[in-house]
Amino acid sequence: MKFASLLTTISLAASAFAVYVTSADGTKIWAEATGDPDKPAVVFIPGFSCSSLAFSKQWSDPYMTSNLYMVRYDVRGQGISDQPLANTSYVSKPFAEDFKAVIDYFDIGGKRPILAGWSMGGVTAADIATYYGTGLIRGVVLLGSFPHRNMHSQVATQWILNFIPRLLDYSLAKFGPTAKEFAESCVAFGDQLDQTTKYSWMGAVAGQNPDVRLWSIPHTQNETALMNARLTLPYLVLHGKLDKHVDGVKLRAYMDKWFGNFVFRLWDNVGHASFWDAPEDANKEIVAFARRLRRGWAILSDSPDGLIFSPDVDGTSDAPPSS
Ligand SMILES: *[C@@H]1O[C@H](CO)[C@@H](O)[C@H](O)[C@H]1NC(C)=O
Numbered sequence: 001m002k003f004a005s006l007l008t009t010i011s012l013a014a015s016a017f018a019v020y021v022t023s024a025d026g027t028k029i030w031a032e033a034t035g036d037p038d039k040p041a042v043v044f045i046p047g048f049s050c051s052s053l054a055f056s057k058q059w060s061d062p063y064m065t066s067n068l069y070m071v072r073y074d075v076r077g078q079g080i081s082d083q084p085l086a087n088t089s090y091v092s093k094p095f096a097e098d099f100k101a102v103i104d105y106f107d108i109g110g111k112r113p114i115l116a117g118w119s120m121g122g123v124t125a126a127d128i129a130t131y132y133g134t135g136l137i138r139g140v141v142l143l144g145s146f147p148h149r150n151m152h153s154q155v156a157t158q159w160i161l162n163f164i165p166r167l168l169d170y171s172l173a174k175f176g177p178t179a180k181e182f183a184e185s186c187v188a189f190g191d192q193l194d195q196t197t198k199y200s201w202m203g204a205v206a207g208q209n210p211d212v213r214l215w216s217i218p219h220t221q222n223e224t225a226l227m228n229a230r231l232t233l234p235y236l237v238l239h240g241k242l243d244k245h246v247d248g249v250k251l252r253a254y255m256d257k258w259f260g261n262f263v264f265r266l267w268d269n270v271g272h273a274s275f276w277d278a279p280e281d282a283n284k285e286i287v288a289f290a291r292r293l294r295r296g297w298a299i300l301s302d303s304p305d306g307l308i309f310s311p312d313v314d315g316t317s318d319a320p321p322s323s
């Protein structure tokens with residue numbers, strides 16, 4: 001009997017639970033949680049026009065579900081979340097409110113989740129910083145991403161700058177090939193992307209109202225609050241050398257210049273979806289990052305000076321880890 005209930009608990013812990021969460025303005029946001037609720041919480045946010053199903057290699061990995069409590073949601077206007085038909089629904093504040101509504105629903109605000117954002121998903125940290133303060137999150141994982149919207153032009157590749165007008169084209173005749181090329185451009189070797197994934201990613205792009213695509217791109221935000229925390233807010237950057245959308249060398253230079261507490265990985269043979277192309281390495285890094293931050297200290301392992309510590313803003317830090 002006792003054994004049976006233990007088994008039930010274990011299987012419950014690893015089974016995913018999906019809901020629609022209502023955001024402050026009434027928009028319904030599709031969200032799903034899996035993993036162990038007693039472990040550090042990580043909230044995954046997909047990139048522009050994509051669905052959070054892209055994190056399937058995190059969801060299916062027992063190493064992730066046993067070491068983390070993972071939450072993912074479809075950004076407003078994307079996937080199967082609502083697509084309000086008003087340009088004012090796609091500015092900084094509602095993006096921050098959606099994150100808040102999701103963490104409140106899953107009751108993880110108190111433990112200060114880590115935000116893991118793919119591409120445009122990563123800039124949500126700047127929305128949160130403006131409307132709730134950086135104390136709402138414990139750290140940020142950038143997955144083929146960048147810290148805020150207004151610096152995108154400093155790290156964008158020429159390829160994506162040329163491609164964006166095609167993504168915003170209203171012609172249905174042109175859109176099929178665009179959606180396919182967009183899906184393929186997200187990974188290091190697009191011609192090897194399996195069909196199921198390719199059609200899933202194309203479907204997410206195709207299901208979006210073209211007005212919503214147009215309104216979502218500016219993501220009008222003020223990065224001041226995020227930049228005020230840039231020396232202490234811990235970042236883990238997982239980037240591919242074959243990223244067609246964001247130049248990893250330029251991103252590294254930007255982080256070196258402005259940010260003070262980050263670990264940066266730039267991987268060979270990895271494209272824009274670093275967590276898809278290198279899931280084992282990415283998952284190992286994300287769990288290690290979450291474990292370090294749980295102790296209340298962020299470690300800059302890339303720093304030539306060795307370790308730099310930042311006290312946890314909620315004041316619960318104890319001694320830094322000894323090794
Ligand atoms: C929304 O559209 C209106 C009318 O075109 C425009 O005046 C306003 O500046 C737009 N707002 C945003 C946030 O883009």
Ligand SMILES: *[C@@H]1O[C@H](CO)[C@@H](O)[C@H](O)[C@H]1NC(C)=O
Binds near residue numbers: 222223224225
């Ligand atoms: C951004 O926010 C800061 C701090 O609140 C403010 O001083 C600044 O004027 C804002 N910038 C813009 C462009 O609104």
